Amino acid sequence: MNRTVLFELGLEEMPARFIDDALHQLTVRTKDWFKENRIPCGAIQGYATPRRLAVKISDVAEQQPDMEEEVKGPAKKIALDEEGNWSKAAIGFSKGQGQKVDDIYFKEINGTEYVHINKFTKGESSFQLLAGFREVLLGLSFPKNMRWGNSDLRFIRPIRWIVALYGDTVIPFQIGKVTSAKHTYGHRFLGSHSPTISEAEEYETVMEREFVIADVNKRKQLIVEQLSQLEEAENWLIMKDEALLNEVTHLVEYPTVFSGAFSDEFLEVPEEALITSMKEHQRYFPIRGGDGSLQPYFVAVRNGNSEHLDTVSRGNEKVLKARLADAQFFYREDQKGSLEKKAAKLQKMVYQEELGTLADKVDRVKAITDEISTLLDFSEAAAAKAIRAAELCKFDLVTHMVDEFSELQGIMGEKYARLFGEEEDVAVAIREHYMPTQAGGELPATVIGSVVSIADKLDTIIGSISIGIIPTGSQDPYGLRRQALGVLQILRQNNWPVSLEHLLDIVYKLYAKEQLSERNEAEVKQDVQEFFTIRASYLLKDEGIEPDIVEAVLVHGIHVYPVTIEKAKILADKRQDPSFKSSQEALGRVLNLAEKAVTSEVNPELFENKSEADLYESYQQVHDEYKQLMATEQPEKALRKLTELTEPIHLFFDKTMVMAEDEKVKQNRLGLLHLISDDIMSFADFNAIQWKQQF
Template sequence: MSKTVLFELGVEELPARFIDDALNQLESKTEAWFKDARIPFGEIKGFATPRRLAVQITDVADKQPDLEEEAKGPAKKIALDDDGQWTKAAIGFSKGQGKDVEDIYFKEIKGTEYVHVTKFIEGEATEKLLEEFRSVFLSLNFPKNMRWADYELRYARPIRWMVALYGNQVIPFQIENVSTYRTTKGHRFLGSEIELQNADEYEDALNKQSVIGSVNKRKQLIREQLDTMQQDKGWKLIIDEDLLNEVTHLVEYPTAFSGAFNEEFLDLPEEALVTSMKEHQRYFPVRSHEGELLPFFVGVRNGNDHHIENVARGNEKVLKARLKDAQFFYEEDQKGTIDEKLTKLERMVYQEELGTLADKVNRIVAISGKLSEWLELDEKEQQLTKRAAEICKFDLVTQMVDEFTELQGVMGEKYARLFGEEEAVAVAINEHYMPRQANGELPQSTIGAIVSIADKLDTIVGSISIGIIPTGSQDPYGLRRQALGILQTLEEKGWDLSVEKLIELVHHFYQELDLPTRSKEEISSDLQEFFRVRAAYLLRGDGIDPDVVEAVLVNGIGRYSTTKDKAQVLVAKRTDETFKPVQEALGRVMKLAEKTEDTNVDPNLFENETESKLYEVYQTTVPAYRDALEQDKPAEALDALSSLASPIHEFFDHTMVMAENEKVKQNRLSLLNVISMNVREFADLTAIEWKQQF
C-alpha cells in the first residue's frame, strides 16, 4: 500500500539568494536518496519559503521490492579440487552469500565455467528506511554557513523544527536538539502552529495559516497583483525577473502595495532612483506607457492587506530618507573638479601588493596607450583614449558610488558630462566596466573597449602575478568573468590582437614597475593556462565539441575570433565524408612527424618522383595557406591544406619513410615535419575524433 511522505525543515529566515539552489538540491537529493534506497515512489513536490524547505513525495511503497540476485564466484577449476570436492574458495563464497554448497551451479562465461548462486533478498520496510533521510538535510550546501549555541553543526540558519511524516505516522530522527514531529508553523504574524494529521494535507494546511508554500504559486500571485495594479492605475511597472524572484523568497503571504515620492527627486539621475528602489528597498519602479519614470513605486508586503495604507506610508518615509541622501550626494559630488577627485585615488589601496587605485590607473593608461598604437588609432582617438583611461576610476571617490556601489561607471559617465568631458570619454568610463556579468552587454565604442580590456588585463595579470589564482568556486576578484569579458570583446571587435601578445604586454609592464611577482616563467605559464581554460569554456558554450576545442587551442589562443572560426570549420568537416582522405593524409603526416624535430629539407636527397612532387606542392600551397590565415579565412586555409592530400597519399604509397639510409630517412621525416608544423598551426588534427560515416 502506497502513502505520501513529507519532510519539512524549519529554520530562521533564509537569505533570499540561498533558496532557489537549496530547493533544487533538496528535490534532486531526495530523488537520488529514494532511488538509492530502492523505495518506489511517484512524484516529488518541493516547497520553500524564507522559513522552510520541504518535499512531499507521493505514492511511496510500503517496502522495497524483493530481489532475486545471481552472484558469480570463482572459476570451476578453482571451486573443485582434483577429486571433485568443493574447495575452501567455493565453500567460503557460498557462505558469504548466505548459501550452502548445495545451492551452487555453474555457468559458462566466454568459454570458462564459473560458480554461481541465486540469492533472495527480501525488501526492507519503508518506514524504517525513512529514518535515514536526515542525511539529505545534512548534505545541503549553502554559500555561507553559521554555528549557533553550543552545537557543532554549521548550517545556513539555525534549525527550529522538523516535520517527517509517512502517511499519518511520524518518522523519528533528530538533528542537534531538534526532533521530528507533526507540528509545523504558519505565518509568523498571521498564522499559528499546525498539527498535521497526515502528509497529504501539508499544502492546504499551510494555506489556511497564511503561508503559500509553493514558490511558483507565490510568484504567480505576486505577478497577478502587479498586473492588476498596472491596469488599475495606468502604469507600466519595471518588473525585473531577478527582483521578482528575490521578493518571492522574502515573503510567505504576498500583498502588493503602492507608494509615492516627491517629484523633485526625479531630477536625480534615473539610475540612482531605480537603484534606490530596486536594490535597496526591493521596490518595483513605475513608468508611464511612454517610458517616463514616475514618482511612484510598488512593494510587496509579507502579510495581508489589513492597514495596507499604513504600510505604504511607512515605506514612503524610508524611501524619502534614502532619496534625500542621494540628492545630497549628487549635489556634493558636483563640487570641485575631476582632477581633484583623482588625487584621492592615491590614498585608496587597490591591493596591498599591487598598490593604490592611482597605481592601477597609471597601468591602465600605459596599457591603453599601447593598444591604441597597435590598433592604429588616429591622434585624436589616442588622446581621447588616454583621457578616458586617466579618469576611468574617478567616480569611485564620489559619495554617490560609495553609497550605491552598483552605479560605478554609470555615475562616472554622468559626472564626466557635467564636468565638460568629451562624449566619447564619458561613454568609455561607463563601458570599461562591461560586461558587468556573464553574457552581459559588451562595450560598443572603440575607446570603451580598449580601456575595458586594459583594466581587466591589469587585474588578471596583477592578481596571478602575486599568486591570486581562482580555485574551485573561489574567485574573489572575478578574474574568470573578466577574462571572458576580454575574449568576448576581442571577438566582438574583430581586432587583430592575439591573447598571448596582450598577456605579454601587461606582464612586461609589471616587470618594468618592479612590482612583487613570482618567477617570470611561472607567471607566464599560469596566465596562458588561465586564458586557455576560459577560451575553452566559451567555445564549448558555443556548441564546439571538446576534442575540437583542444585541437584548435594546442598552440594557444592567438586571435580568439579566428580560433573560434577554425573550430567551427572543423566541426563541419568532422562529419563531411569528402574530407576523410584529407584528414587521413594530414593526420598520418602529423603522427610520423613526431619522430623528428628537424625541418631542413634537402631536395637533392629525394630518391623518387613522389617526394619531389609532394615538396613542390607543399612549396606552392604554403603561401596560399598562410595568406588565408593572415586574412582570417580559416575555411580557405583548410582548403589550401587539402590540396596536399593527394600527393601525400601518393608519397606514402611509393615511399618508405623509414629508409635504411639514415640521411634519406631524416630528410623524409623533415619533409613531413615542415608540413606538420603548418597543419598544427591550424589545429592538431590527431586530437579530433572524426565522425565521417562510411
C-alpha cells in the first residue's frame, strides 16, 4: 500500500531572503533523491515559513521495484587463463555482483567477447531507505551557515525539531541532538504547545489549526486577497511591490493585513524618502490616492490573527512616526547652506586610497565630461550644463538624507538641485548619472545625463582596474560589470558616432597626466579592453547574435558600438544568403594568405600579370569610398562596396601564384593581399564565421 511521506525541519526564524532558494533546493533535491534511490512516488509539495522547511511526498511505494540488469565484465581473454580456467578477475567480478562463475556468459561487442552476468537486485523497503533522507536536509546550502552552541553542525539557524513520517510511522534518524518525531510546533504565539501530526497526509490541516499557513503560494495569495479587499473598501491604490510582497510572505506564518496612518505634515518630505522609510525599513505598503499622489496611510501584514488589530496599528504608527520625523528633520537640515559648501565636503570623503577623495573623482568626471562634450560637438550651453551636472553629481552623498537612505543617492541630488535653483537639465542629470542602477535597469533619458553617466562609469572602471580591482568569478563589489554594460547600452541608445576606444583614451590620458595608475599602462589597457569586450559579447549574444559572429566583429575592438551591432546583424543575414557565398570565399582567401605578409607596401612595377594589376586598381577604387562609408556609419553600403572586389580577387587567385619563387614578387603579392585584408578586418574577421554550415 502506497503512503504519504512528510519531512519537516523546524528552525529558529530564517532570513526571508534565503527562503525561496532553500525551498527550491529542497523540492529539487527531494525529487532527485527519490529517483536515485528508485523509490516510486507521486507529487512532491514543498512548504516553507520563517520557522520551518518541509516537503510532502505523495503515493510513495512500499519498496523499490526489483531490478534485473545485464552487467558487463572483463574481456574473455582476461577472464580465462591459458588452461581455460576462470581467472581471479572473473571470480572477483562474479562475486562482486553477488553471483557465481557458473552464471557467467560471454557476449561479443565490436568483435571482442566480454564476460556478462545477469544481476538480480531485490527492491529494498522504502521505510528502511527513507532514514537516509537526512542527507538531503543536511545538504541544503545557504549564503551564510553558522555553528550553534557546542555542536559541530553548521546550518542557517539552530534546528529545534524534526518531523519525519511514513504514513503514520516515524522515520527514525537524528540531526545533531534532535531526533525525528511526530511533534511539530505551530504559530509561536497562537499555536498550542508541540501538536502531533498523526498522519503525514494531515500536515497542512494540522498546521492551519495551529495558525500556520505552510504553503508559500497560499500564504501569499491570502495577503493579496486581503490587500485587494482593503483597497476596495478604502478606495486606495496600494503599492503592491512584488519584492516586498514576497518578503512579507516569508516574514509571517499566519498573515493578517491591517492599515495605519501618519500625519500629513510629513508629506512635505519627498515621497521617495517616505516610501523608502515605509518599504525598506518597516516593510509597509505605501498608498496612493485616485490622483496618484502619496497618501498619509500605510498597510502592513501582521504575523497573527485579527485580534487587537487597533493596538497593533497604533504601535506601528508610533514606530513609523519616529522614522518619518527623522526624515523630515534630515530634509529640512539638508536645505541649509549651499550646494558648493556641500560639494566641498567631498574633499574629506575618501573614494579610494590610491585614487583620492570623492572630490578628486568629481574633478576627473568633470574633465572627462568636458572632453566627451567636445567630442560630441555640444553647443556651448549644453556643454556648460553637462560640466555643471558633473560638478554636482556627488554632492548629495554628504546630505543627511542620503546618509540615512543610501538608496536615494541621485534621487535626492535631483530634488535638492531644484530647490537650490539649478537648471532642470542639470538636476535631472544628477539623478540619471547613476543609471542603470541594476542589470537591465532604466537608462538615462537625457543627453546630458548620458554623458555624465558615461564619464562617471569610465572613471570608476579604469580607476578600479588601474589599481588592481578586477572582478573575478561572482565577486564584483564595485559593480564594474554592470557599469560597463551601462556604458555600452547608453552608447547604443544615443547612437553616438563615438568609438569606445576613443572614450577610453580620454580617461587613460587623464590618469597618465595625474600619475594615478599603479600598474603598467599597457597591462591596464589590455585588461580594460578585455573587460569591455566580454560585456559587449554578452550583450550581442543576448540579442541573438551567434558566438562566431560576435567573435568576428569584436576581433579588433568594439569601436562605434551601434555600428558594431549593425555589422553583426548584417553578417547574420549574409550567413543565410547563398548569393553571398562567392564574396565570403574571396574575402576569406585574402585573409588566409595576408597573415604571411611582412609588409603592406605594393610596387606595381613588380606585377607580372593583368589579374594582379586589376586587383590593385580595383582595391584603389574601392578603398577610399569604403573607408568613407565606414566613417559615416553605413556598414551595409560599406560591405556592398567591399564585395566589389569579389571577382578581381577570384581572378587574381586563378591566374596568379602568390607564393612565387621570386621573393620580391611573392612579398609584393602578399603585400597587396595585406592591404585588402586591412579593409576586410576593419569590418570583421570573416574566417571566424562558420559559413559552410549555412550554405
